[in-house]
């Protein structure tokens with residue numbers, strides 16, 4: 001059908017200067033933009049009190065292979081959380097696309113957010129759409145040089161600060177900034193900042209919607225993820241065109257009654273929906289793959305409808321089925337599947353985080369030789385005990401064994417041992433046992449680490465085996 005067909009349109013050779021618009025979706029986009037910028041730029045500067053380790057709230061410490069996220073410290077061997085988070089993000093993207101089309105592109109994607117911010121800078125310096133178009137056509141002079149130069153300078157500063165901020169997540173921010181500007185930072189910091197500085201300037205300032213149209217792969221395959229029940233910004237073709245098409249509100253076509261009488265639709269052909277579109281398309285020509293579904297054309301048309309006193313929604317978030325049959329089916333096998341995958345990955349993350357072992361340990365049985373027969377006839381096995389204190393607090397432990405009769409644990413002169421925050425201790429232990437004819441060849445035993453100091457009160461039990469013969 002005409003409204004929802006995906007079309008490939010001729011790309012624009014001219015610069016797009018979208019008009020500013022007010023409305024629900026513009027306000028929502030602005031709130032998301034301010035929040036995203038606040039989080040991105042402020043977080044690396046947020047201090048966080050920890051007994052040991054970094055005093056930065058968020059720090060991805062690659063040299064120590066630890067991620068500090070407020071009170072959570074993720075170690076390199078727990079990086080599967082990242083995989084779970086990525087899976088969750090992917091399923092959320094599929095879920096939101098199935099229900100609301102490219103809602104991610106329209107409101108949350110970095111490219112959209114940064115392009116929006118760069119456009120705001122451009123508008124602040126050069127003025128709104130009409131002034132910018134006039135400036136484009138104007139020959140080069142002082143005004144054009146100052147306005148264009150000022151815009152690019154502000155973009156460069158913004159792009160540089162974006163790049164540098166990214167790097168601040170990987171080192172102690174106040175120190176890194178000092179080191180960076182005194183030439184003492186590591187090369188990786190300069191390279192990463194430079195790469196992000198250049199890409200931000202290019203994609204946010206110069207390429208803008210071209211990135212969505214030609215670079216981003218999501219635009220290409222999103223059409224297979226939406227169906228007739230997906231809500232997308234849609235032009236109500238029947239209402240807008242009537243039987244005789246759209247028409248300007250000339251004298252005899254001012255009121256709804258006059259228009260209906262003449263078979264003319266509600267679209268007054270003002271072009272505002274096209275002027276506000278950040279990718280420069282006309283949604284009245286049907287759904288196009290360039291559309292990032294930002295909803296600004298909805299705001300624009302609602303403004304016109306409000307001015308005329310007509311019902312809003314000539315352009316609205318609507319599904320193809322909603323438009324044709326008046327009913328949209330949200331609950332389908334596919335959305336249930338995505339929903340279940342989201343719940344499953346959230347549950348996995350919650351259980352992993354809540355069950356995170358703050359003191360982690362392992363037992364490695366020394367197998368060369370498997371066992372030794374002592375002069376008194378007892379059998380001796382040797383073990384390597386490894387404990388990792390992942391907490392921020394000092395801990396102290398005693399060690400004992402359980403499950404083995406007529407056996408003794410020999411830890412040398414060690415009766416108890418300290419474990420500093422984030423320290424890994426490796427201890428050697430010997431276990432000797434009088435082996436009787438009733439004993440099995442391999443006997444289960446348990447090493448018990450009992451905390452005597454520190455935050456953790458729970459003993460740590462680690463299973464192993466005693467090789468008797």
Ligand code: SF4
Nearest residue numbers: 277291292294295297
């Ligand atoms: S057509 Fe509407 S929803 Fe799509 S990008 Fe343009 S303004 Fe945004």
Ligand code: SF4
Nearest residue numbers: 267268270271273301
């Ligand atoms: S804003 Fe609404 S009335 Fe104006 S051209 Fe677009 S669809 Fe028609």
